[in-house]
Amino acid sequence: MIKLMNKFNHKLKLDKIIIYLIMVSNxxxxxxxxxxxxxxxxxxxxDNNFQLLRFDNIYYPRLKILSWSAFILLILFLIYIIKNQDQIKNNLFNYLIFSLxxxxxxxxxFALDRFTALNGRFYRWEGFIALAAYLFFAFLIANLVNKIDYFKIYAYLIWGAASVLSIYGILQFFGVDFIKRDPLRENWYRAFSTFGNPNFAxxxxxxILPTLIMLYLTLKKGKYKIxxxxxxxxxxxxxxxTATRGAWLAFALTVFAAIFLLFDFLKNKKKEIFKLLIVFIxxxxxxNSFHGGLMGLRFISIFHDLQDLSSAEEDEIDRVGTYRIFIYRNSLPLIMENPYLGVGPDNFAEIFPQEKYxxxxxxxxxxxxxxxxxxxQLGVTxxxxxxxxxxxxxxxVLYNLKPKTFNTINLESIKGKKKFIKTTLFLSVLAYSLQAALNISVVTVAPIFWxxxxxxxxxIINYNEDDFEEESS
Incomplete structure (x- = not known):
């Protein structure tokens, strides 16, 4: 049996299969x-009964893909780990994932509603099954990826997907949608692409945007730069x-952070930055010429909300961000009601004062x-x-990936590739972390982030030890 497993592992290279399966799942x-x-x-x-609810064509299919992928990955990983125990390293990243x-x-x-905590709330599906799958994805990638080519393959996959999904979202903004929507989204004009909500999109x-910009600034002339x-x-x-102000702010803050940390690099890219700025403008x-100047109105509303936040009128403050301040004000005390384990994953609705809202x-x-x-959300649940x-x-992660000062990146060298990977990972994690302060985790996006x-x-696990290989994966 052991010989058979050795042969199976040697021929099929289970670590490669696991990594590619996660990419396909994404x-x-x-x-x-x-x-x-x-x-x-x-x-x-x-109660093991069935409820008849609106067809979920957006989130439930994602849960199925996520849960089945995690189940298959678990089987493959158990086979892999039997003969490769030394491959799992003792490091802080693994300890944090395991602790979560x-x-x-x-x-x-110990959840208030254990069924919901396990499976997730209808149309959300971020119960334990989804959360555990997120952690498992992160754990497997962190411990099995040791070749730079894996970063390259995944980056091309996500960049290509982002471009296609962006085209679809832009078409939605202009009133063109070739996929039949549910009644809830029938008349939406803010872009949501395949994500179910403009905020999630x-x-x-x-x-993804900061990494694509970094790629453009780094590449030399040629079709890839175009x-x-x-x-x-x-x-x-x-x-x-998407007209999502929180994400706009997160992007702006990420840009400021990039300017501060990468100033020596960016000052040598004035020509590329100028071209990009012209196109962005x-x-x-x-x-902004469509939908009654929606972009400008949404941008101006940011300053209106800031003005309301400085107001002495509590009701006006609570209405800021489409009642977000009201939700925050009434959510924060809930953390202390169950401070150690919360009320259970996706059990937020069970404890929030719905009638008051x-x-x-x-x-x-x-x-x-x-x-x-x-x-x-995480603190309460x-x-x-x-x-x-x-x-x-x-x-x-952000501390260990914080880019050091550099003037240029040569993607032809192994050192240049590492420098680029480190910088883009930092910008991606930073941008998501910033927008998460005003947005929620969702099964259409969170698997990609994790x-x-x-x-x-x-x-982080490999770069100090110089374990990355340049060979093709």
């Missing part, structure tokens, strides 16, 4: 947006058409099922220790 999750072809769908509930897994497990077991776009320029323009236009002007907003049936801040560990994980976080972990 790709399928991005594009698993089904036409709305039926009105209702049966969903199993906690333990805390999520305990939070699920923006969280993906802002995570492609990077076009991809940057498309994703920037897509980010604008033209995109803003063109897009409806009375304040004048809505009748709306349910607030997320805190509209990934960090507050899984507890303060999980929130602290997650924040420490992000800071640990995979990128896994690549960040792989870099």
């Amino acid at each position: 790709f399928l999750i991005l594009f698993a947006y089904l036409p709305f072809y039926q009105e209702f769908q049966l969903f199993k509930n906690a 897994f333990i805390l999520f497990s305990l939070s699920t077991y 923006a969280s993906f776009a802002v995570m 492609a990077a320029f076009g991809g940057s323009s498309l994703v920037f236009a897509f980010l604008l058409t 033209l995109i803003i002007i063109i897009l 409806r009375e304040f907003t004048g809505t009748k049936n709306r349910v607030v099922d997320k805190a509209h801040s990934e960090y507050i 899984t507890g303060i220790p999980a929130l602290v560990i997650y924040l420490f994980l992000l800071l640990y 995979t990128i976080l896994g690549f960040a972990g792989a870099y």
Whole structure:
């Protein structure tokens, strides 16, 4: 049996299969947006009965892909680990991932609604199954990726997907949609592509855009540089058409951070930056001419909200950000009600004062099922220790990936490739982390982020030891 497993592992290279399966899963999750072809769908509930609810053509397919991928990956990993125990290293990244897994497990077991905590709330599906899959993706990538070519393959996959999804989102903004929508989204003109919501689309776009811009600035003349320029323009236009102000702010802050950290590099790229700025300005002007100047109105509303925040009127403050301040004000105290393990994954709606919210907003049936801040959501649902560990994980990654001062990057050399990988991973994680303060984790985007976080972990685990290989994978 052992000889057979050795032969199986040697011939098929399970580590490569696992890595590629995660990449394929990421790709399928991005594009698993089904036409709305039926009105209702049966969903199993906690009593083992079934509820007839609106057909979920967006989020539920992603959960299925995610859960089945994680199940297959678990089997492959168990086979792999039997003969390759020394491949899993003792490092802080693994300890943090494992700690989150333990805390999520305990939070699920002691949840107010254990069924929801395990499976996730309808139309959200971020229960323990999804959270554990995110962690597993990050863990596997961090420990199995040891070749630079894996970074390259995944980057091309995500950049290509982002460009295609951006085109689709931009078409939606102009009123063109070739996929039948559900009744909820039938008249939306803000772009959401395949992500189900403009805010979620923006969280993906802002995570990818800085890396495409960095690619354009780094490449020498040629078709790849032109492609990077076009991809940057498309994703920037897509980010604008989502009209998501939190993501716009996150992108602006990421740009400021890049200018501060990469000033020596950027000052030598004045010509490329000028071209990009001209195109970005033209995109803003063109897009703002549609839908009554939506872009300009959304931008101006940021300053209106800031003015309201400085107001002494509590009601005005609570209405800022489409009632986000009201939600934050009433969510933060909930963290202390179950400070150690929270109320359980995706159990936010069970504890939030729904009637108080409806009375304040004048809505009748709306349910607030997320805190509209990934960090507050995590604190309420899984507890303060999980929130602290997650924040420490992000800071640990950002600290270790913070780019050092450099004047140029030569992608022809192994050192240049490492420098580029480190910088783009830093910008991607930073942009997502910033927008997460005003947005939520969602099954259409989070698997991509955790995979990128896994690549960040792989870099941190390997770069000091110079373990990366330049050979083709």
